[in-house]
Amino acid sequence: MANKYTNLCIAVTGLNANDNPGPGMAVIRSLKECFGDDLRIIGLSYESLEPGIYLKELVNKTYQIPYPTEGTAALIERLTYINQQENLDLVIPNFDSELFNFIKIAPQLKQMGIASYLPTQQQLALRDKVHLKDFGTRHSFYVPADHKLYTADDLQKAAAEFSFPMVIKGKFYEAYIVYTMDQALKAFHQLNATWGTPVIAQQHIRGNEINIAALGDGQGNNVSIVAMRKLYITDKGKAWAGVTIKDDNLTQLANSFALATNWKGGYEMEIMSTAEGHLYILEINPRFPAWVYLTAAAGQNQPAALAKMALGEAIEPYTDYQAGKLFVRYSWDHIADIADFQQISAFGEL
Template identity: 50%
Template sequence: MQKMKITIAVTGLNNTDNPGPGVPVIRSLKESSAFEPIIIGLVYENLEPGIYMEDLCDKIFQIPYPSTGSEELLERIEDIHQREKIDVLIPNFDAELFSFMKNEKRLLEKGIHTFLPTLKQFQERDKDRLPDYGKKYGIKVPGSINMGSMNQISEIKEKFDYPVMVKGKFYDAYLAYNPEQVKQAFNKISSKWGLPVIAQEFIKGTEVNVVALGDGQGNTIAAVPMRKQYITDKGKAWGGITLSDEKMLNLTRQLIRKTKWKGGMELEMIKTMQNEYYLIEINPRIPAWVYLAVGAGQNIPEALVKLALEQEVAPMEDYESGKMFVRYSYDMIVDLEKFEKISMNREI
C-alpha cells in the first residue's frame, strides 16, 4: 500500500527531565504504515532538544507562547501554514490547548486539521472540578478542597487525614504531612500557578496510567495501561511497563463512552490494595510515554491523524503486556550555526 504524503506540525519538542510528548509523537508518526509524514516542529524555546535531534523534523519554527495572546500564536501558525501547508496540527502542551481548541474552526477553514477535545470536555476535567466530574461520570475520585486562601488550610483536618496532596490547578504537586507543610506548598504553588490551590485526599496505592484515544462519538479507538516503574523527583515516569488490566480498560472505555471524549488523553489513577481505582487526574492530550503504546502494538498518534483527516479507524483492542520503556539522557554535540539560526531567524 502506498503511504499518504502528509505534513504534520507537532509541538512539545522539549525532551527534558519533564518531557513534552512531541518527540515520541514524531517517532510514532515516522513508524506509521499509512503516512509518509513531513514533520514541522513547533518550538517555544531555542534550546528544546527536539530541535537538535538529527532526522527528527524536516523544518522547525519557533512560535510565541500562548500567554502572549492567542491571536499572535494563530497568526504565526497561519504564516507557517502559508509556506509549508500543514495538513494536521498536533498540540502537545496543556497550556496551548485552549487557544487551539477555541480556534479549531478557523484552523480548519485554512486547511489545518486538529483532533482535540471540546472546550466543555477540557474544562470539566479541570483538577479543581474533579469531585463533580467523579460524581457525574460515576468514577471514584479523591476528596478535595479548593483553597482560595490560606485560611482554608484549617478545613483540611476536618475532612481528611494527613498526609494530603497539595496541587496547582495546572501543574505541581506536593505531599504535605501537616498544616505547616501545606502552607509552604500553598505559597510555592500559588506564586507560580495562581489560585485555587487544591488540597487532595491522599490515596495510598500504586500509580497506574492509561493512554487512550476517543473518537468523539463515545468509542475508544485505543487504550494501553501502564505502571510507572521508575519515577523522577518531578513525578515523571522514567521507566514503565504495560499492564493487562481489564478493570482499568473498562473504566477507560466507560469514561470515554459517557464523556464522548475526542482526542488523546491520559488517565492518572491510583490502584489501592483493595483493587479499587481512584482517578486523580486527566491530561487532555497524548502523554510523553505514548511511544510505549506504539511499541506494545497501538500507534495512537497515527490513529489520531487519521481521525483528524476524517478517515475510518477501527478500534485497536490488542497490545502486548509486559512491554517496557526506559528513558535515558544523551548529550548531543551541536554546532553553533543551528542555535544561531533558530535564535535569529526563528526557523531552521
Template identity: 60%
Template sequence: MYVSPDLNKGKSLTIAVTGLNANDNPGPGLAVIRALRAGFGEGLRIIGLAYETLEPAIYLRDQVDKTYRLPYPTAGTGALKIRLQQIQDIERIDVLIPNFDAELYNFIKIEQALLQMGIHTFLPSHQQLAQRDKVNLSEFGKKHQFNVPADEVVFTASEIDQVAHKFGFPLMVKGKFYEAYTTLNIADAYKAFHKLQARWGLPIILQKFIKGTEINIAGLGDGKGNAISVIPMRKLYITEKGKAWAGITIEDEKLISLAKDFVKATEWRGGFELEIMMDDNGSLYIMEVNPRFPAWVYLTAAAGQNQPKALVDLALGNPVEEMKDYKSGKMFIRYAWDNIVDVEEFQKLSAFGEL
C-alpha cells in the same frame, strides 16, 4: 476544497507537533513524533512548534525536520492564528497535534480557522476540556459515578490549615496545570503551595492522599463515545515530580473498562491520559485526567496500538477501527543524554524564530 494527502499515491504528509521539551518533566511531543515516524515511515515531514529556544527536540534533526517558534498562549488566539498562517504558507501542514494542557484552549478556539487554512486537528471541545479540569474533577466524578479523591480548591495559603485538618497527612498539593507534591506536614504543604503558585498561578488543588499502586492509561476517543485505543501502564520508577521514568504495559480489564466508561461518559475526542491509583482493596481512583497524549505515548506504538498515528487518521477523516490487542509486559525506560549542537543554531532560532 482541501484534499487529504494519500500516502499510497506518494504524496508526503506534513505534521506539526508541539511539546518539544524533554527534561525531567517531559512534554509528549518527542514521543508523539517517534510514534508517527514508526507508523508512517518514509514520506513524513515533521514540523516542530516551540515556545522556548532550549526545548531539546528542536535540535534532534533525525526527528524534527524544521522548527518554528510560537507566541506564548497568553498572547491569545489572534497572535497564534497569524503565526500559524505564516508557517502554513511555507510548509502546507496537513495535521497539527498540540501536546500542552495550557495551549489547548487557544487551539480549540481556532480549530475551524485552522481547517480553512488546510490544517486538520482532532481536539476535545471546550466543554470537555473544562469538565475534566483538576478544579472540576471531584464534581465530574460524582456526576458520572467515578471514584475521585476528595479535594478542595484554594486561592490563599491561609486555607491550607483547615483543609489539612480535614484530610490529614500525607496531603497532595497540585498545580492547576502541572506538577503535584506529596506533603507530609504543614510546612511542606505551604512550601509546595508557594512553589506551584509561582510556577502556574492560582488556584491550587489540595487532594486527599490515596495509598496504592500508580497506574496510567493512555487512550484515544473518536468523539462519539467510542474508545479507539486503551493502553494501561504501571509505573516502575517515579521521579521526585511524580513522573514515570520507567513503566510496563499491563493487562487488566477493570482498567480498560474504566477508560472506556470515561470515553463514553464524555464522548471524548482525541488523546487523553487517566492517572489512576489502585488501593489495597483493588478500588480504582481517578487522580487526574490529562486532555492530551502522555509523554510515554510511544509505548502504545511499541505495544501494538499506535495512538498518535490513529489520531492523524481520525483528523484526516480516514476510517479507524477499534484496536483491542496489545502486548503486555512491554517496558519503557527513559534516559538522558547530551545532544551537541552549534550555538549558531540556537542564535538562528532566537533571532528569526525558525530553524
C-alpha cells in the same frame, strides 16, 4: 504504506525532553514509525532550548509560536505564516495550557486546510483538576476529595480535613506529596507562582500507580486503550520506567470515561489502584502522555491512529496489545551548534 499519506506535513508541540518531558518527541517517534521518512515534521516551540528543536533526524524544521497567554489572534497569525511556508496537513498540540487556544482556532485552521483532532471546550472543562471531583461524583467514579486553594490560609482547612500526607497540585502541571504544613506552604507558593490559582490540595490515596493512554473518537467510544504500571517515579511524579499491563477493569474505566464525555482525541488517566480494589482517578490529562511511544511499541500506535482519523480515515478500534512491554527513559547529551541556538532565538525559526 498507503500512497495517500505521501508528503504528509504534521506540526507538533511539546518538544521539551527534560526531567518533566512533554509528549512531543514521543508523538513524533510514533508518527515516524507509521508514516516513514517521507513524513515532514514541523516543530512548534515556546523556548529556544527545547531539545526537539535540535534533534534534526526527527524534526525537519522548528518555528517558535507565541505563549498561550498571548491569546488566539497571535497564534493564528503565526500559524498562518508557518502554513504559507510549510503547507501543513495537521497540527497536534501536546500541552494542557495551549489546548484552549488550539480548540478555539480549530475552525479557522480547518479553513486553512490544517486538520486537528481535539476535544471541545466543554469536554476540556469537565476533566479539569478544579472540576474533577464533581465530575467523578456525577458519574460514580472514585476521585479523591480535594480543596481549591486560593490563599495560604486555605491550606489549614485542607489539612484539617485530609491530614498529612496530602498532595498539592498545580492548575496545569506538577504535584507534590507533602508531609508537613511547611512543605505544603512551600509547594503552594511554588505552584501558585508558576501556574496561578487555584492550587489544588488533594486527599492522598495509597496504592499502585497506573496510567492509561487512550484515544477517544468523539462518539463515546475509544479507538485505543493501553494501560501501564509505573515502575520508577521521579520526584516530580513522572514515570521514568513503566510496563504495559492488561486489566479488564482499567479498560472498562476508560470506556466509561469516553461514554460519559464523548471525548475526542488523546487523553491519559492517572489512576491509583487501592488494596480494596478501587480505581481512583487522580487526574485526566487532555492529551497524549509523554510515554505514548509505549503504545506504538505494544501494538497500538495512538498518535498515528489520531493522525489518520484527523485526516478523515475510519479507524477500526484496536482490540489487543502486548502486555509486558517495558519502557525506561534515559538522559543523554545531544550536541548542537551555538549558531543554531542563536538562529532560533533571534529569528524564531530553525
